[in-house]
Amino acid sequence: MSEYTETNDIRPLTSPWVIEARELMKLAMPLVATQLAQMAILTTDVIMLGRLSKEALAGAALGNTIFYFAWLFGMGPTAAISPMIAHILGARRRDRANVRAVVRMGFWVTILISIPLTTFLMFAEPILVLLHQQPSLAAAAAQFVRPLSVGLVFSLGFQVLRSYVTALERPQASLWVMLITIIFNGLADYALIFGHFGFPKLGLLGSGIASACSYTFSCLAMVAVVLASRDLSEYRIFRRFFRPDWQKFAELFRLGMPIGMTMLFEAALFNAATLVMGTFGTVTVAAHQVAINVPSITFMVPLGIGLAATVRVGLAAGAADMVGARRAGFTALGIGAGFMSAMAVVLAVFPHQIAALYFAESADNADVMALCARFLQIAAAFQIFDGIQVVASLSLRGLKDARMPMWIAGAAYWLIGFPLCLGLGVGLGWQGFGVWTGLAFALMTAALLLSWRFVSLTRQRRK
Helix, strand or coil, X not given: CCEECCCCCCCEEECHHHHHHHHHHHHHHHXXXXXXXXXXXXXXXXXXXXXXXXXXXXXXXXXXXXXXXXXXXXXXXXXXXXXXXXXXXXXXXXXXXXXXXXXXXXXXXXXXHXXXXXXXXXXXXXXXXXXXXXXXXXXXXXXXXXXXXHCXXXXXXXXXXXXXXXXXXXXXXXXXXXXXXXXXXXXXXXXXXXXXXXXXXXXXXXXXXXXXXXXXXXXXXXXXXXXXXXXXHCXXXXXXXXXXXXXXXXXXXXXXXXXXXXHHHHHHHHHHHXXXXXXXXXXXXXXXXXXXXXXXHHCHHHHHHHHHHHHHHHHHHHCCCHHHHHHHHHHHHHHHHXXXXXXXXXXXXXXXHHHHCCCCCCHHHHHHHHHHHHHHHHHXXXXXXXXXXXXXXXXXXXXXXXXXXXXXXXXHHHHHXXXXXXXXXXXCCCCXXXXXXXXXXXXXXXXXXXXXHHHHHHHXXXX
């Protein structure tokens, strides 16, 4: 609601767009920080295992890949919690009963879906062997994944509570828990991998146990924060925990499974691109791994903005305010695109300096640094599209529109992106340059189609 002053020149003191931008960023900044904190936990694991041995690091990398796919599949229903609660609160600001039912069913779905996913992870070794991975590497990955699989249900449980606090526009709760978890995970890795503080030296197995313990810790810490906070505990989300609400249970699957598949489509494309890179030799793979890490970091900002947009768009849509929903989505798209445009300039102007942060300056590294710099210049070209596609997708999630974004992602990444990666990289012999060009076209297609979808839906449904 704009504020006005009664003067001879009546003008809005604060426009609705400025208010929306302020509210969006207030919600988005802790979400961005939380995403970066999660990356810090992964980085800690990599550093610790890298000090142990390159074989342990390779086993954990392969194990994390298969665990990540299972996690993404389970993540879908938990991601549906935030827009569902936003719609409820948009329609009726303090509807405790329905909010409580959504969170309760979120836990039910998490427990139910974790059973087959955990079972799947227990068979990681034969699955990886069937995928033609080296038996010794598959065995190492399984050693890491088996204890890690026990923590899956707690990791998804944390996501349930994170979606709940985000929908209530209290994202600082999950941020503080994640920051404490960084410390917990670092100490657990140090103790169990290397055998400090009186613990046995377990190596790769210890890393898996440490990660599972970290997932458990973060979930239980979130429960404690929710119960201790006056704003978060008033909804009494654990009350009548065993009472079913089959309508919301079904909606979590109906909305959540397409969300999970959308994330899987994108993640699978980038993993497939890495496998294609592996056919071009060690230098190409090394340059690719570093070059893809940089846009992965910048991506955390529009991802956090998109998560905030889910709530802002959902609150407006729940109140049947399509003008407000459109404004929230456009504001998020503008901020996300603006940030990624700035990052594109940085990557385009300083690719060699960025590559030098990862590699020691030497004659042996000259070829990989030059190739990495070239990849970073392509990454600069698709930065803006990467930011737009994730914000548009998450804005659509705020409208509870998940099925069409799933089909758009499938088409953009697998009907356009991957064939281009193969055609340009292998068919035309462009190698890594061709693969990265294919990735850029995939993200551009997704950005254009998802943005068009959001514009179309909010135009059709404007009040």
